[in-house]
Amino acid sequence: MTDKKHKKADIITVAQAARVSASTVSRYFNHPELLKPATRKRIDSAVRRTGYIRNRAAQTIHGIRSGTIGVLIPTLDHAIFAEVVQAFSDSVAEDGFTILLASHGYDLQREYAILRKFLEHRVDGVVLTGLDHDEAVFQLIDSQKIPCVLMWNYAAGSRYPSIGADNEMAGRLIAEHVLSLGHRDIACMFPPTGGNDRAMARRDIVLSTLKKAGVTVPDPWMFETVYSISASKRDVTELLTHDHRPTALICGNDILATGALYGAAARGLDVPSDITVVGIGDFKGSSDIEPALTTVRLPARRIGREAGKALVTGIISAGEDPAGSLHCAPEIIRRQSSGPVSQ
């Protein structure tokens, strides 16, 4: 069936097989309603016989959309980004778009290089993760006049439409929750903030919210811990050896909080009666861990889906007023890992 010597079938091969011109075959795909039903059937069979597959590259040089969207993330290794990407991909696939995916590992230089590559492929739009990017990146996008959305974080005055959660709000919510339970001796654990505006914003707002309530976090209770359960477990285990312990631990994300829970368990301490542990993110599994984790939900799936919708809209209705930002509000999720300070 799909033999046809060796060269790949092109539109002309099909045209000959159907005894029509190449233009007619082109119309068969792009404006089938213009064809006589009989011709349509003839081409249909010719396409089948020759095993022809349209060549989007050839279409793209006519200024026709490539049908691809560039997705730039820090890493897939954080389950939360994988979730966002999955939702984004599903969302744009409905409109026939395929994603080009690349990760920069928090290296801004690489982000620029990847973006260039995306543009060489003539993507119809790009999504970046987070609000902060190299100025060169923004300029490149501007110069190519290509739709862009920033996903994951939300901020009112972002350079491009931002679709995501307000990190400051997330940080504030969790800090206020812990304060409301009466805690004053509070430790904090955040990932290294280099090149990561999300983590940075969260940490700063947590600290300032605490300070506003008159609570300062002593230096030895301020951890900078890489994003991994084992690192967090190690640091928390260490922290809990000392006799002067905090009554609460605020973690920058649920992975760190999970490690903290394990660390407390390893030390034989009860959560929350000995120590309250909270995270940010509401990752998969956070609700099932023992004890279930109190956290702030960042609606990853919704963010991915909405970012996809927004970008597709931007692509399809190019030129019009760009789609606006959208705040997918974070929400405090109270579970068992937090409790009132025990006197």
Add this chain to the structure above:
Amino acid sequence: MTDKKHKKADIITVAQAARVSASTVSRYFNHPELLKPATRKRIDSAVRRTGYIRNRAAQTIHGIRSGTIGVLIPTLDHAIFAEVVQAFSDSVAEDGFTILLASHGYDLQREYAILRKFLEHRVDGVVLTGLDHDEAVFQLIDSQKIPCVLMWNYAAGSRYPSIGADNEMAGRLIAEHVLSLGHRDIACMFPPTGGNDRAMARRDIVLSTLKKAGVTVPDPWMFETVYSISASKRDVTELLTHDHRPTALICGNDILATGALYGAAARGLDVPSDITVVGIGDFKGSSDIEPALTTVRLPARRIGREAGKALVTGIISAGEDPAGSLHCAPEIIRRQSSGPVSQ
């Protein structure tokens, strides 16, 4: 700098700006050594001034490689696939390839449709996940004579080179481990196997290994549980209410095992003294959970990396004998969640 009226700069714009012909600009990119250093510099500056970005679509219709690889996975929502994809992407990025990513959610029909789309984009190669696919999928790949590797699973006689772990071996290893600890009353929990050859192979080999040792799993101890911590926790909590309990539980993957651990904790049972729990996968976090999970390591990162290398080799040295399969052997990882049966 990158102004230039409104139309995007093409190779002719650059040529004019540098006062050379388009061919020379083309050579500047593809065979720079053929150019006089002075010309090179002139073009260099013209490229910069015009903000020109090469158009890979236009190159691709000359039979030049597109520089893209299609990656087809079931879903990114399983952290383990995200990990494989991340490693794959990093690996091929070294050689300048960008990935087109799509997930089919275990729907074979969608897999075919996605593959077609990849081919329209003229990907230089494709990776599929797992060994089993619709015959139409294989035929399509054959007819387009495009390099393909199957990743994640390994089997000697696979239709295309397979790079991954031998699932039968993984299942056998974990079953033998549990048997070697003296367990006879064994429960099993596996994900639904529809359209998922990996899960199926694992389950069947575990069961047959047990049977060979004279152990049969009674029907009420045979769980088909969706891939989620909460579903597993629920089922295990239920299982452990009955007074006649198994002494060991073999889970088809670490997510289910994690839920099982939580379920046991919720019931106040000790692992491993009351019940042994084991998984398959060695996901991130499996080593840190309390108690640390005994499992079989499926080397996701290595698989992704090797699959990337193999495919790139297949693309670059097209025509030659295709790169062979590679077995990334699974390996039993003994931790605290398994112990000898207590009499």
Add this chain to the structure above:
DNA sequence: CATATTTATGAAAACATTTGCAAAACTATT
């Protein structure tokens, strides 16, 4: 049945590149 409309198709130009070939510009050699 001839003419006017409408519908369906083909020819050729356009798209942004690469590349084979030939001409032009240099260098080296005498």
Add this chain to the structure above:
DNA sequence: AATAGTTTTGCAAATGTTTTCATAAATATG
């Protein structure tokens, strides 16, 4: 300074499509 050899460059054809415009075929109108 003329010639031969080499390096550098430009022209034009080719790539696989889409699209505009013109023409041919089919249908409707009188």
